[in-house]
Amino acid sequence: MSDTMTLYQELADRLRTANVAESVTTLVLAAFQGDNTLAAVLRGELLPTLPAAAAATDDGPQVFLESVEATGFRGIGPRTALRLQPGPGLTVVAGRNGSAKSSLAESIEYALTEDSPRWAQRPATFRDGWRNLHHVGDREIAVRLRLGTGQSVTVRRSWAAGVTDLAAATVSVAQSGVTLPTGNLPAWAGPEDRHRPFLSARDLERVVTAKPAELYDAIAPILGLAPLTAADARLQARRKEHDDRVTALKAAFNELHSRLGTLDDPRAEEATRLLGRQAGRAKLPELAELAGGADAGVDAEAASAARRLAEHGLPDLGGTVDELAEAEAALRKLAGTEAAIAYRMADLLWGALEVHRDLGDQACPVCQVGVLDTGWREGAEEELARLRTATEAVRTAKGRHETQLKRAEGQLEDVRKIIEPALGALSAQLPQQCAAVEVALASLTLDEASWDAFVTAHAGLHAAAAEWLARRHDAWQEPGAALRRWVEDATVVQARADELALLTTARRELGTVMDRMRADRFRVAAEQSEHIWQLLRQESNVGVGEIKLGGTNTRRRVEIPVSVDGSDETSALAVMSQGELHAFGLALFLPRACSEASPYRFVVIDDPVQSMDPSKVDGLAEVLREVALTRQVVVFTHDDRLPEAIRRLGVEADIREVTRREGSIVEVRKNLWPARRYLEDARAVAVAGDIPDHSKRLMVAGFCRSAMEATAMDRYRAEQYAAGTPQHEIDAALNAAHSVQDRLTLGVFGDPGRRGQLYGYLNRLGVPRAVDTVQAVAKAVHGQCDMATADMVASTEALVRRLR
Amino acid sequence: MSECLETADRLLTSVIRGARGAWPRACAWLLRYELEAAMDRYWQRVCPEIGQARAQRPKLLLLTHYASPEIGHRTGYLWWALSRAGHHHCYELGVTAAELTRLRAELTDVVALLDSREVSSC
Numbered sequence: 024m025s026d027t028m029t030l031y032q033e034l035a036d037r038l039r040t041a042n043v044a045e046s047v048t049t050l051v052l053a054a055f056q057g058d059n060t061l062a063a064v065l066r067g068e069l070l071p072t073l074p075a076a077a078a079a080t081d082d083g084p085q086v087f088l089e090s091v092e093a094t095g096f097r098g099i100g101p102r103t104a105l106r107l108q109p110g111p112g113l114t115v116v117a118g119r120n121g122s123a124k125s126s127l128a129e130s131i132e133y134a135l136t137e138d139s140p141r142w143a144q145r146p147a148t149f150r151d152g153w154r155n156l157h158h159v160g161d162r163e164i165a166v167r168l169r170l171g172t173g174q175s176v177t178v179r180r181s182w183a184a185g186v187t188d189l190a191a192a193t194v195s196v197a198q199s200g201v202t203l204p205t206g207n208l209p210a211w212a213g214p215e216d217r218h219r220p221f222l223s224a225r226d227l228e229r230v231v232t233a234k235p236a237e238l239y240d241a242i243a244p245i246l247g248l249a250p251l252t253a254a255d256a257r258l259q260a261r262r263k264e265h266d267d268r269v270t271a272l273k274a275a276f277n278e279l280h281s282r283l284g285t286l287d288d289p290r291a292e293e294a295t296r297l298l299g300r301q302a303g304r305a306k307l308p309e310l311a312e313l314a315g316g317a318d319a320g321v322d323a324e325a326a327s328a329a330r331r332l333a334e335h336g337l338p339d340l341g342g343t344v345d346e347l348a349e350a351e352a353a354l355r356k357l358a359g360t361e362a363a364i365a366y367r368m369a370d371l372l373w374g375a376l377e378v379h380r381d382l383g384d385q386a387c388p389v390c391q392v393g394v395l396d397t398g399w400r401e402g403a404e405e406e407l408a409r410l411r412t413a414t415e416a417v418r419t420a421k422g423r424h425e426t427q428l429k430r431a432e433g434q435l436e437d438v439r440k441i442i443e444p445a446l447g448a449l450s451a452q453l454p455q456q457c458a459a460v461e462v463a464l465a466s467l468t469l470d471e472a473s474w475d476a477f478v479t480a481h482a483g484l485h486a487a488a489a490e491w492l493a494r495r496h497d498a499w500q501e502p503g504a505a506l507r508r509w510v511e512d513a514t515v516v517q518a519r520a521d522e523l524a525l526l527t528t529a530r531r532e533l534g535t536v537m538d539r540m541r542a543d544r545f546r547v548a549a550e551q552s553e554h555i556w557q558l559l560r561q562e563s564n565v566g567v568g569e570i571k572l573g574g575t576n577t578r579r580r581v582e583i584p585v586s587v588d589g590s591d592e593t594s595a596l597a598v599m600s601q602g603e604l605h606a607f608g609l610a611l612f613l614p615r616a617c618s619e620a621s622p623y624r625f626v627v628i629d630d631p632v633q634s635m636d637p638s639k640v641d642g643l644a645e646v647l648r649e650v651a652l653t654r655q656v657v658v659f660t661h662d663d664r665l666p667e668a669i670r671r672l673g674v675e676a677d678i679r680e681v682t683r684r685e686g687s688i689v690e691v692r693k694n695l696w697p698a699r700r701y702l703e704d705a706r707a708v709a710v711a712g713d714i715p716d717h718s719k720r721l722m723v724a725g726f727c728r729s730a731m732e733a734t735a736m737d738r739y740r741a742e743q744y745a746a747g748t749p750q751h752e753i754d755a756a757l758n759a760a761h762s763v764q765d766r767l768t769l770g771v772f773g774d775p776g777r778r779g780q781l782y783g784y785l786n787r788l789g790v791p792r793a794v795d796t797v798q799a800v801a802k803a804v805h806g807q808c809d810m811a812t813a814d815m816v817a818s819t820e821a822l823v824r825r826l827r
Numbered sequence: 828m829s830e831c832l833e834t835a836d837r838l839l840t841s842v843i844r845g846a847r848g849a850w851p852r853a854c855a856w857l858l859r860y861e862l863e864a865a866m867d868r869y870w871q872r873v874c875p876e877i878g879q880a881r882a883q884r885p886k887l888l889l890l891t892h893y894a895s896p897e898i899g900h901r902t903g904y905l906w907w908a909l910s911r912a913g914h915h916h917c918y919e920l921g922v923t924a925a926e927l928t929r930l931r932a933e934l935t936d937v938v939a940l941l942d943s944r945e946v947s948s949c
Contacts, residue, residue, distance in 0.1 A: 119922070119923050120923075121923045121925055122923055682850075682851060682923070682924070683923060683924055684839055684840055684841075684924045685839050685840050685924050685928060686840065688840070690842070697915065700849060701849055701915070704849040704850075704853070707843055707844065708843060708853070711843050711844065714834055714843075715830040715833075715834060717830055717831065718830055718831050718834035718857055721831065721856055721857060721860055722834075722853040722856060722857065725852060725853055725856040725913060726849065726852075726853065729849070729852060729914070729915040732914065732915040733915045736915065804856055804859075804860070804913070805860065805863055805883070806860055806863065806864065
């Protein structure tokens with residue numbers, strides 16, 4: 024947990040040092056904290072401050088391997104244990120192929136990780152072979168770990184008799200004797216398992232077989248930058264949302280264009296023009312109006328004219344014309360009647376009264392006979408009042424006619440006002456109907472016939488306009504909706520363009536910081552790798568430069584610059600031999616297993632020697648010695664080359680030998696100096712009570728002879744090494760020496776040609792019966808023995824001690 | 828079964844107290860001794876002069892001629908395999924139980940062949 028906090032702090036510091044904009048820094052840190060925080064910050068909320076790191080709580084446990092016990096697992100039948108010193112140091116477990124040494128290695132690996140790359144890539148039948156067929160009953164593997172604190176942790180996986188599924192194991196974990204309830208491994212052994220403390224030949228081969236990205240993935244996790252990668256993934260996910268939206272918008276843009284292109288509609292033309300050639304530059308407000316509006320486009324005027332035509336009915340001019348005609352008729356009817364005459368008479372009297380009022384009494388201006396005077400006036404006024412009353416009907420009829428006429432003329436004007444603009448607007452869309460109305464309008468007067476003709480023409484236009492309007496509406500319904508949707512999407516994209524830009528910048532800045540942190544952190548491991556390669560390369564002409572983690576995403580890879588005989592090469596793997604590749608794999612993976620951040624203070628290496636040539640084995644011994652100064656190194660190996668190099672070079676190591684008898688009985692024994700081991704066996708057999716004498720003599724002689732041979736050969740090898748003799752020449756000389764005398768000659772003189780001087784030399788050593796003993800062991804293995812077994816052992820021991 | 832074979836079989840399946848795990852070599856010596864004894868018995872019957880020789884190689888090579896090419900090859904291969912297993916070699920660890928079991932089965936066959944081989948003219 025505190026690792027993550029440290030990383031967070033470092034990230035924040037580096038971003039600030041690099042003068043990254045505050046908003047970008049905030050976004051990167053939010054992405055580090057998690058998806059929810061990122062979403063919140065994008066919504067505009069503040070970046071929550073993380074609780075301050077619980078000041079370097081613990082440095083994590085230091086885990087050593089104390090023992091592994093296996094029963095009925097793989098090559099192991101009855102319970103077999105490998106007990107180790109739980110602390111730094113080198114342990115070599117040697118065993119022939121088939122001796123079950125790898126089964127021990129796998130037991131450790133499987134108990135702790137429930138997996139083994141050795142199996143993961145093999146067919147199921149291989150995996151099924153986990154059950155040892157010599158064993159019946161319960162099966163179990165148990166690995167005991169010792170923590171730096173002194174606590175012990177035992178991980179036990181057991182299977183009841185008859186269980187065939189490897190994964191069906193019962194897991195129990197005990198810490199200092201107390202079983203943990205969940206059966207899970209302690210947290211430090213977490214599932215991510217990035218510091219896998221196991222190196223098998225398969226791991227080493229990954230250098231050759233893995234794709235560049237796989238190699239990267241195998242190495243990168245030790246750097247502990249996974250939270251940064253996760254943050255980057257979160258930013259990328261957000262960015263992708265935006266990108267997807269932009270991409271979709273562009274696709275819709277093109278689709279819209281082609282759809283509008285097929286429409287014969289002025290609005291489509293208009294929309295095409297407003298959309299333009301680039302989605303990002305479309306005129307959104309105008310498009311929004313166009314999309315929603317029936318009142319948009321070049322025929323908008325026509326449309327509104329048509330709509331007005333529909334909304335405004337014609338004034339009832341027909342009724343007015345009727346009423347006018349009636350008023351006219353009523354007036355005409357009253358014209359010849361008494362009332363009409365009286366009406367005119369009243370007017371005459373009213374005129375005379377007006378004259379009398381203005382001029383006073385005088386002669387009548389009409390008849391010139393009578394006199395207009397006060398007497399007359401009284402009678403005349405009475406008469407006028409009577410006449411007025413009598414002619415009221417005529418007056419009313421007149422007034423009505425006038426009103427109607429005025430009204431009709433007004434209405435006619437209205438009709439023109441309504442119709443004329445509509446004709447202008449719609450003549451393009453509805454030419455026929457407009458022409459008809461125009462004609463009718465031209466001949467429209469205040470009579471019923473012309474009105475009826477007009478009304479018919481108008482009704483035709485009215486219906487046609489309504490139909491045209493409806494068609495126009497329907498035709499735009501879908502394209503308009505599509506356009507509206509696009510405008511909405513485009514509006515969102517436009518509104519969030521800043522966010523996209525911010526995300527892009529955030530990713531770029533995070534990437535830059537990540538690259539730098541990766542390079543800085545990897546440099547330590549890379550330097551170790553280069554150092555290990557220097558030790559391992561020995562006589563190799565392949566040099567390795569600075570190893571780097573390069574590329575990102577799908578192009579991530581481990582960059583391994585190599586040179587052959589000093590000149591640069593492009594591919595490391597192409598120029599290396601199998602042995603070199605193994606050595607290089609070790610150089611690459613050992614720092615991973617031994618990284619300081621790993622809780623595991625042990626590393627298990629399965630068969631690193633493989634196809635290494637002898638000089639590389641010397642380098643390997645040196646590498647292991649160095650690593651073992653601070654780490655517990657457990658190496659499994661299938662031959663004696665590594666133990667030989669360790670003995671010869673004086674590397675401090677605990678060497679064990681694994682053998683397997685019939686029925687998968689596996690024994691693990693300390694491997695002392697070979698000569699001492701042979702002598703111990705000789706002594707053990709010599710005192711064993713239940714071996715027949717003849718066999719006993721044979722065996723004791725054999726062990727004594729082997730002790731002499733081993734001593735002589737180790738001595739020869741050591742001296743020749745010191746003299747600089749090439750490995751293969753040493754091996755050839757040793758292989759050519761068959762008898763014990765030949766080998767002693769090599770060991771003593773370093774020269775097979777001096778065989779004749781051997782016995783003389785042995786006699787001068789001061790070891791009693793030295794020559795007799797040599798001759799006795801040589802003969803005895805073929806059945807002829809003339810020396811007591813006890814004497815033979817004692818004498819051989821003395822001789823071996825002198826020769827060493 | 829001879830004493831050496833019995834001892835060899837015991838080594839294959841059980842532990843000698845105090846021994847340090849070099850039993851596969853001891854087992855090989857015992858088996859090789861058994862083979863040499865069978866050869867000696869054969870030569871004693873067929874041609875005692877050859878049997879007197881101390882070196883094993885001529886005895887092996889002549890088997891091809893005297894007994895049969897098959898017996899000669901099989902005996903030769905077995906003897907060399909057991910010799911190799913019994914000697915201390917640089918870098919090589921002791922042979923495995925499986926390998927010894929196979930060699931032991933072969934030994935039984937070869938010994939039977941040698942013992943049943945009729946004496947032809949010397």
